[in-house]
Amino acid sequence: xxxxxxxxxxxxxxxxxxxxxxxxxxxxxxxxAGLIGPNGSGKTTLFNVITGYERVxxxxxxxxxxxxxxxxxxxxxxxxxxxxxxxxxxxxxxxVMENMIVAAQHADRGxxxxxxxxxxxxxxxxxxxxxxxxxxxxxxxxxxALAETLSYGQRKLLELxxxxxxxxxxxxxxxxxxxxxxxxxxxxxxxxxxxxxxxTTFLIVEHNMDFVMGLCDQVTVLDYGTAVVSGPPDxxxxxxxxxxxxxxxxxxxxxxxxx
Amino acid sequence: MNGEPxxxxxxxxxxxxxxxxxxxxxxxxxxxxxxxxxLRLGCLAVLLVIAAIFPLVITNALYTQFAVDxxxxxxxxxxxxxxxxxxxYISLGNAVFFGTGxxxxxxxxxxWKLPGGDIFALLPLGxxxxxxxxxxxxxxxxxxxxxxxxxITIAFFFIFQLLxxxxxxxxxxxxxxxxxxxxxAADYNNPFYYVGLIIAxxxxxxxxxxxxxxxxxxxxxxxxxxxxARGLGVRTMRTKLTAFVISAGITGMIGGLWWFxxxxxxxxxxxxxxxxxxxxxxxxxxxxxxxxxxxxxxLILEPLQQWIGITFTNGYTSDIVLGGLFLAVILFMPRxxxxxxxxxxTKWRVAQARRREAAPGGSAPGGSAPGGSAPxxxxxxxxxxxxxxxxxxxxxxxxxxxSTGTPSTGGVR
Numbered sequence: 278x279x280x281x282x283x284x285x286x287x288x289x290x291x292x293x294x295x296x297x298x299x300x301x302x303x304x305x306x307x308x309x310a311g312l313i314g315p316n317g318s319g320k321t322t323l324f325n326v327i328t329g330y331e332r333v334x335x336x337x338x339x340x341x342x343x344x345x346x347x348x349x350x351x352x353x354x355x356x357x358x359x360x361x362x363x364x365x366x367x368x369x370x371x372x373v374m375e376n377m378i379v380a381a382q383h384a385d386r387g388x389x390x391x392x393x394x395x396x397x398x399x400x401x402x403x404x405x406x407x408x409x410x411x412x413x414x415x416x417x418x419x420x421x422a423l424a425e426t427l428s429y430g431q432r433k434l435l436e437l438x439x440x441x442x443x444x445x446x447x448x449x450x451x452x453x454x455x456x457x458x459x460x461x462x463x464x465x466x467x468x469x470x471x472x473x474x475x476x477t478t479f480l481i482v483e484h485n486m487d488f489v490m491g492l493c494d495q496v497t498v499l500d501y502g503t504a505v506v507s508g509p510p511d512x513x514x515x516x517x518x519x520x521x522x523x524x525x526x527x528x529x530x531x532x533x534x535x536x
Numbered sequence: 537m538n539g540e541p542x543x544x545x546x547x548x549x550x551x552x553x554x555x556x557x558x559x560x561x562x563x564x565x566x567x568x569x570x571x572x573x574x575l576r577l578g579c580l581a582v583l584l585v586i587a588a589i590f591p592l593v594i595t596n597a598l599y600t601q602f603a604v605d606x607x608x609x610x611x612x613x614x615x616x617x618x619x620x621x622x623x624x625y626i627s628l629g630n631a632v633f634f635g636t637g638x639x640x641x642x643x644x645x646x647x648w649k650l651p652g653g654d655i656f657a658l659l660p661l662g663x664x665x666x667x668x669x670x671x672x673x674x675x676x677x678x679x680x681x682x683x684x685x686x687x688i689t690i691a692f693f694f695i696f697q698l699l700x701x702x703x704x705x706x707x708x709x710x711x712x713x714x715x716x717x718x719x720x721a722a723d724y725n726n727p728f729y730y731v732g733l734i735i736a737x738x739x740x741x742x743x744x745x746x747x748x749x750x751x752x753x754x755x756x757x758x759x760x761x762x763x764x765a766r767g768l769g770v771r772t773m774r775t776k777l778t779a780f781v782i783s784a785g786i787t788g789m790i791g792g793l794w795w796f797x798x799x800x801x802x803x804x805x806x807x808x809x810x811x812x813x814x815x816x817x818x819x820x821x822x823x824x825x826x827x828x829x830x831x832x833x834x835l836i837l838e839p840l841q842q843w844i845g846i847t848f849t850n851g852y853t854s855d856i857v858l859g860g861l862f863l864a865v866i867l868f869m870p871r872x873x874x875x876x877x878x879x880x881x882t883k884w885r886v887a888q889a890r891r892r893e894a895a896p897g898g899s900a901p902g903g904s905a906p907g908g909s910a911p912x913x914x915x916x917x918x919x920x921x922x923x924x925x926x927x928x929x930x931x932x933x934x935x936x937x938x939s940t941g942t943p944s945t946g947g948v949r
Contacts, residue, residue: 328767350767360767368760371753378750379757382769398750443769 279341281306281478282358282447287326287336289319289502296322298502299336304447304495309469309479311489311510314499315523320482321363323499324449328360329353340446355382359440363451363482365432369425373416373435374399376424377407380439403442410438414468430461437468447478454485466492490514498522587733591726598846600725604797606838607732611790612811613818613830614739619783620816621825622752623776624759625678628812629689630787632696635806636669637662637788638795639700642712651715656731659792666788667781674780678773681762693812700803711802714795728797735793736831739786743827746779755779759825814841817858821865823872832873 280303289297296319304310312320325331327338329350337346340356348356368376378399399407411417414434419427427435433453440448453469454462462485469479469492483489489496490510497507500522506513513519591600612634620627641662645655677688700706746752754775757765766772795801818837823829837858844854869876 330763330767350763351769351771354767354769362764366761366764368757368764370760371756375753375756379753379765379770380768382754395745395749395751397748398753439768 279306280304280339281341282327282480283339284323284327285337285339287323287338288334289322289326289331290334296502297326297333297336300499300502300504302497302504302507304478304480306446306478307473307476308494309473309481309492311493311496312480312482312499313484313486313489313496313513318499318522319502320499321451322502324360324451324482327353327449328358351382354443354445357443357446358449359443359445359447360449361433361436361440361451361453363455365429365436367424367427367432367435367439369423371424372421373411373424373427374404374407374420376435377411377439377442378403380442381407382443407438407442410441414438415464430457433457433461433465437465441472441477445477447480448472450479450481450483452483453481454483454488462488584737587737591723591729595722597721597725600723600729602839602842604725604728604732605842606835607729607736608790608794608797609814609818609834609838610831611732611736611739612787613815613822613834614736614743615783615786615790616815617819617825617830618739618743618746618786619776619779621819621830622746622755622759623779624825625681625685625776625780626816627689627780627783628686628816629673629677629691629693630783630815631807631809631811632673632689632693633666633670633784633787634791634794634811635696635700635801635803635808636666637791638801638806639706639712640665640788641792642714642795642801643705645714646712653727655714655796656727656793659731659735659789662792663785663787663789666791667785670781670784671777674777674784678776678780690812693807693809697803697807700807706803709803711800711806712795713800714798725797728793731793732790735786735789740827740831742782747827751775751778817862820872821862823874823876826872826874829872829874 282302282304284300284302286299286301287297288295288299298319300319300323302312302323312323314320322331326333327345329345329348329352332347337344339345340358343356345353345356345358354360368379371379375398381399381403408417408420411420414437416427416431416434416438419431424432424435437448437450437453450469453465457465466488469481473479481489481493490513493510495507496510496513497504498513498516498519499505505522506516506518508516590603594600594603612630616627616630619625637659641655641658644650644658644661650658673692677685677692680688701709706712746755754765754770754772757768757770758772758776762772791806795806798805814837818833819830820833821829821837822831822833841854841858844857848854865872
């Protein structure tokens with residue numbers, strides 16, 4: 278198997294803070310990969326670097342064989358990487374359906390090189406696909422409602438839905454279960470699994486350990502901007518380095534010792 | 537599928553349309569919506585007819601002059617709204633393009649010694665030059681957002697005013713004067729009025745087309761969350777620059793018309809800071825980012841301003857009245873006349889619908905959507921039985937929902 282998404286010794290610092298320090302990560306095609314680590318370990322920064330929201334200081338990002346280091350977010354998305362945010366970001370004053378159509382930039386081209394820029398937004402095929410995806414995530418009843426009227430959990434589902442509009446090869450989810458009630462967490466996990474069976478690869482940042490361990494095939498632990506360990510969930514669960522990362526070692530005087 | 541409940545509503549009100557979706561979920565009968573559309577189109581037609589025959593009925597030169605000024609502002613506000621209203625980038629520098637258009641048309645008229653009405657043919661050229669000027673300005677200014685963008689557009693404005701004062705070909709503080717015309721004094725204002733009307737109607741139509749297009753949707757997405765839009769494949773810089781340039785081009789044409797009408801462009805009148813403020817305030821009064829709002833704002837404000845100007849000889853009265861008016865608007869309807877009005881109307885209609893439904897009694901589930909016909913709009917916020925959780929499919933006659941195979945819907949909440 279080849280890695281679908283690969284970061285190669287990515288380094289990124291903000292002023293004096295070294296957010297990523299040679300982070301190397303591989304996500305195999307067709308898997309659900311988890312990315313965990315304590316607060317401030319660089320998980321979201323790694324997402325930002327992959328999706329073009331931040332530029333790397335050094336290192337490379339590959340999607341398959343394609344080098345996408347420092348590609349702008351729109352190119353990354355069209356190349357096949359979808360992404361959600363930790364705090365949901367939907368277009369609040371557009372309807373749910375309009376949100377979906379915004380994400381369909383690649384569609385509606387109809388094979389023509391030149392498109393009429395004033396053509397009505399969202400052709401029948403796009404709307405059909407949007408409706409199917411909304412049915413899949415279970416928020417199709419709200420298609421005509423403004424996105425700002427959705428609950429937080431529904432916004433998470435909307436984010437997942439519109440990211441899927443472009444049929445991405447891999448979806449990066451930043452805390453999909455954060456701040457969401459238990460039933461909805463189950464729904465989200467089910468949907469992820471279902472999509473994965475249909476061929477979508479996932480990389481998930483999450484603090485909810487049950488969620489991560491139950492869902493992921495492979496988990497990578499990030500600490501101080503470096504991937505310290507990577508492996509199947511049951512291995513990660515017992516790896517001493519993971520405990521170190523979360524709790525600190527005995528030698529780290531300034532860390533609080535927890536036993 | 538379920539018709540299209542989505543993009544039907546916001547035809548007239550534009551993006552800020554607070555359609556029935558928000559107002560608590562009562563379903564309005566589809567027939568009423570059609571009625572409303574007919575009503576809107578009817579109002580629009582009446583307005584257009586009034587606008588078309590206005591100078592033929594009211595021939596008083598003073599009033600037709602007001603009408604020309606008003607048309608100039610209607611067009612300018614619609615052009616401003618097409619960029620600033622849709623993207624949320626508030627420009628206080630559109631006078632740059634207004635003045636550029638005015639000077640372009642003026643200088644070319646002088647250069648080519650054009651007579652009378654031929655000058656109208658130069659307006660597109662004035663617009664073109666203004667649009668070209670907008671490209672580099674946009675490339676710089678659109679790199680920053682919000683307050684910084686506002687400040688940069690103001691800075692551009694002062695640079696251009698200074699240039700108009702100081703460059704050799706602009707005529708310095710003498711400005712550029714227009715030649716005299718041949719047509720009679722009685723209907724002297726009419727050609728200006730009709731050209732202004734054409735530009736204004738064309739701009740409003742373009743705004744409407746854009747509002748419903750993919751380009752327009754991209755602009756609105758940029759307004760709501762630019763970075764997120766970029767992360768969904770929208771080429772944000774290109775999109776907002778296009779809107780900026782279109783807006784500038786139209787403003788430039790209007791500037792050319794204004795020069796022709798007023799007869800002289802001076803640096804302080806062609807590049808007038810009050811133009812920037814007036815345009816923005818008109819849009820805010822009517823409803824920032826909506827289609828009808830800015831037009832309404834201009835139709836109210838410009839004649840009012842003119843009327844105050846001739847009624848009260850004290851030059852400050854107009855400022856005081858306008859200032860007070862804006863305080864009132866900000867206090868009582870901060871979103872502007874059109875959104876507030878639309879919300880009021882929607883509430884009233886929902887209340888009506890509720891009352892009508894309460895009268896027959898009993899027939900609670902399904903509401904206005906009997907049987908399997910599923911009229912447009914019904915699946916979104918059907919008032920099926922009890923409010924809140926778990927309603928989908930449960931209380932509606934199951935057969936009517938085409939969305940089979942959605943095991944998720946019930947469990948989502």
